[in-house]
Amino acid sequence: MNMLRVCVIGLGNIGNLHADIYKADPLAELVGVCDKIPERAEQAGRRLGVPHFTDTKALLAALQPDVCSIATGGFEYSSDHYEPTMQALDAGCHVLGEKPISNDIRLAEEMVAFARHKNRCYAINLNHRFTPAARIAKQWQREGRIGALLFCNMALWIGRPEDLDSPYYHLKALNPHSVDIMRHFCGDVRRVQCFATKAPGRWMWSTASINVQFASGAVGHLTSSYDIKRAHAVERCEVAGVNGRFVIEDMWMRATLYPAETMVQQVYQNPVFGGFAGFRDTFRDRIHAFLQEVSDGVPPDRIDGSGADGLAAQKVIHAAIESLETGQIVEVT
Numbered sequence: 001m002n003m004l005r006v007c008v009i010g011l012g013n014i015g016n017l018h019a020d021i022y023k024a025d026p027l028a029e030l031v032g033v034c035d036k037i038p039e040r041a042e043q044a045g046r047r048l049g050v051p052h053f054t055d056t057k058a059l060l061a062a063l064q065p066d067v068c069s070i071a072t073g074g075f076e077y078s079s080d081h082y083e084p085t086m087q088a089l090d091a092g093c094h095v096l097g098e099k100p101i102s103n104d105i106r107l108a109e110e111m112v113a114f115a116r117h118k119n120r121c122y123a124i125n126l127n128h129r130f131t132p133a134a135r136i137a138k139q140w141q142r143e144g145r146i147g148a149l150l151f152c153n154m155a156l157w158i159g160r161p162e163d164l165d166s167p168y169y170h171l172k173a174l175n176p177h178s179v180d181i182m183r184h185f186c187g188d189v190r191r192v193q194c195f196a197t198k199a200p201g202r203w204m205w206s207t208a209s210i211n212v213q214f215a216s217g218a219v220g221h222l223t224s225s226y227d228i229k230r231a232h233a234v235e236r237c238e239v240a241g242v243n244g245r246f247v248i249e250d251m252w253m254r255a256t257l258y259p260a261e262t263m264v265q266q267v268y269q270n271p272v273f274g275g276f277a278g279f280r281d282t283f284r285d286r287i288h289a290f291l292q293e294v295s296d297g298v299p300p301d302r303i304d305g306s307g308a309d310g311l312a313a314q315k316v317i318h319a320a321i322e323s324l325e326t327g328q329i330v331e332v333t
């Protein structure tokens with residue numbers, strides 16, 4: 001089978017991580033990298049042994065990759081994704097973009113629509129759903145062991161003590177993961193209400209409490225924070241239905257099923273040998289899943305963790321911000 005020719009645009013820590021993973025993946029051949037900062041481009045090109053560029057269009061014309069990772073950042077950690085994403089799609093590439101899809105909903109909509117127009121696979125690195133524990137929980141759900149949904153309790157917190165470029169940075173940049181996991185298990189969100197607080201000395205909304213109502217009628221809650229100094233655990237997802245309840249702890253560490261009909265629980269525990277060793281493995285799993293889908297010719301509208309999913313998560317976050325500012329419950333449109 002032909003390997004996919006892959007390029008990475010944006011070479012901070014995250015772009016370099018994508019590039020390392022492509023180099024090690026049997027489905028991919030890393031053929032080039034790009035950063036608008038010449039030193040970053042050169043350093044990564046040398047390290048990885050591939051041609052480097054400072055302009056995405058020049059890279060696309062010279063290398064004609066099948067797949068591009070867009071790992072740029074910018075204002076609210078996402079304003080720079082739009083331009084190279086549109087350029088790569090226009091050149092006929094399949095694109096895996098970093099989260100958040102964009103800090104601007106209008107631009108995110110354009111990106112999703114353009115990918116659809118070009119019939120290219122467009123995915124977002126919603127890596128928290130790409131773990132064995134999350135897959136097992138999804139399997140329990142498919143088997144009917146959760147049943148009609150009742151509630152979802154989600155929490156994600158990390159220590160990020162520095163205030164960044166916008167009061168909404170934490171809400172927009174951290175919560176795409178959590179909202180995606182909530183949507184992954186419970187479907188679309190219809191209504192949102194948000195309270196938030198600024199930890200002492202901070203001007204950014206750094207801790208938030210978000211209530212949601214899903215389209216199914218089930219209810220949900222998200223606690224998110226940048227203020228937890230020592231994060232003994234960072235993420236917890238609990239989903240309950242009439243047949244049972246599961247809890248996923250720290251993305252890949254453990255998933256526990258609490259069936260309604262018995263006191264006997266079922267537990268998946270990340271194995272010592274052959275399990276995930278750390279957060280990087282969520283990237284490895286997610287990137288491989290995208291490469292597999294593209295190699296298998298999965299239709300663009302069937303891609304797991306798609307651009308449309310990234311957009312839907314961001315709309316929930318923007319509704320939460322509107323709720324925070326107005327004190328109202330906000331419909332997600």
Ligand SMILES: NC(=O)c1ccc[n+]([C@@H]2O[C@H](COP(=O)([O-])OP(=O)(O)OC[C@H]3O[C@@H](n4cnc5c(N)ncnc54)[C@H](O)[C@@H]3O)[C@@H](O)[C@H]2O)c1
Pocket residue numbers: 009010011012013014015034035036037040054055056071072073074077078080083084098099100125126127173
């Ligand atoms: N999925 C996750 O778990 C996860 C974790 C952390 C960060 N991220 C995301 O990864 C992205 C990158 O994060 P980072 O910390 O590496 O950011 P960074 O700012 O360190 O690096 C981004 C790089 O992109 C380059 N760039 C911007 N626009 C460009 C363009 N048009 N062409 C070429 N290069 C361009 C910048 O020069 C910079 O070097 C962010 O969107 C962030 O939200 C995701």
